[in-house]
Amino acid sequence: MMRLLNTSLVYLILGLASGLFYREYTKATDSLGVDTQLSTLHTHLLVLGMIVFLVALALDALLSLSGRRSFTVFYWTYNVGMLLTVAMQAVRGVLTLDGQDPATTSAAIPGIAGLGHMILTVGLVALFVALRAGVREYLAARGGAVTATAPAPAVVDPSGPAPVGR
Numbered sequence: 638m639m640r641l642l643n644t645s646l647v648y649l650i651l652g653l654a655s656g657l658f659y660r661e662y663t664k665a666t667d668s669l670g671v672d673t674q675l676s677t678l679h680t681h682l683l684v685l686g687m688i689v690f691l692v693a694l695a696l697d698a699l700l701s702l703s704g705r706r707s708f709t710v711f712y713w714t715y716n717v718g719m720l721l722t723v724a725m726q727a728v729r730g731v732l733t734l735d736g737q738d739p740a741t742t743s744a745a746i747p748g749i750a751g752l753g754h755m756i757l758t759v760g761l762v763a764l765f766v767a768l769r770a771g772v773r774e775y776l777a778a779r780g781g782a783v784t785a786t787a788p789a790p791a792v793v794d795p796s797g798p799a800p801v802g803r
Contacts, residue, residue: 638703641694644716648686655679655727668734675730681723685757689715693764700771708767715760721753 656679663669693702693711702708725746729739732746739746775781 638694638697640712641690641697641703644712645687645690645694648682648690648719651723652679652682652687655682655723659730662731663734666734671734673730673733674726675734678723678726678730681726682719686719696768696771700768700775702767702771705767705770707763707770711760711763711767713760714756714763718753718756718758718760722750722757723753725750725753 655675659675659678662675663671697703697708729746729750732739732742
């Protein structure tokens with residue numbers, strides 16, 4: 638669990654640093670207010686990095702996800718995907734602020750960014766695999782039903798004694 642907390646802290650630091658970099662870089666290049674990928678980099682790092690790992694930390698505390706292979710796959714693939722994606726976002730943003738078109742500068746930039754998104758997707762699928770197993774164990778340990786959907790509780794109809802579902 639400490640690994641998740643430390644990972645979240647690293648993304649917090651990266652997110653704050655990227656926001657500061659954006660502000661200072663746009664001031665230095667006289668391009669304040671220019672719409673670029675660099676302007677949303679800190680939000681991506683804070684939400685997709687820090688917040689996701691804080692949520693994973695809470696879920697791990699409740700469902701004991703850390704020992705699962707699928708959770709380890711999530712952790713490493715998600716981090717690799719995040720780093721590829723935000724690195725390309727930063728490159729794209731700096732190129733845009735320098736007056737270049739990132740799409741025509743190199744075809745590798747969108748390709749690597751797309752690869753980062755695909756790796757992120759693999760990580761998220763692995764997280765849901767771990768969550769599904771964790772929830773099943775959680776319900777089984779508490780005597781709950783391990784079905785896709787739980788039946789609706791019965792409600793007594795005031796006009797008769799027979800219970801009806803909601």
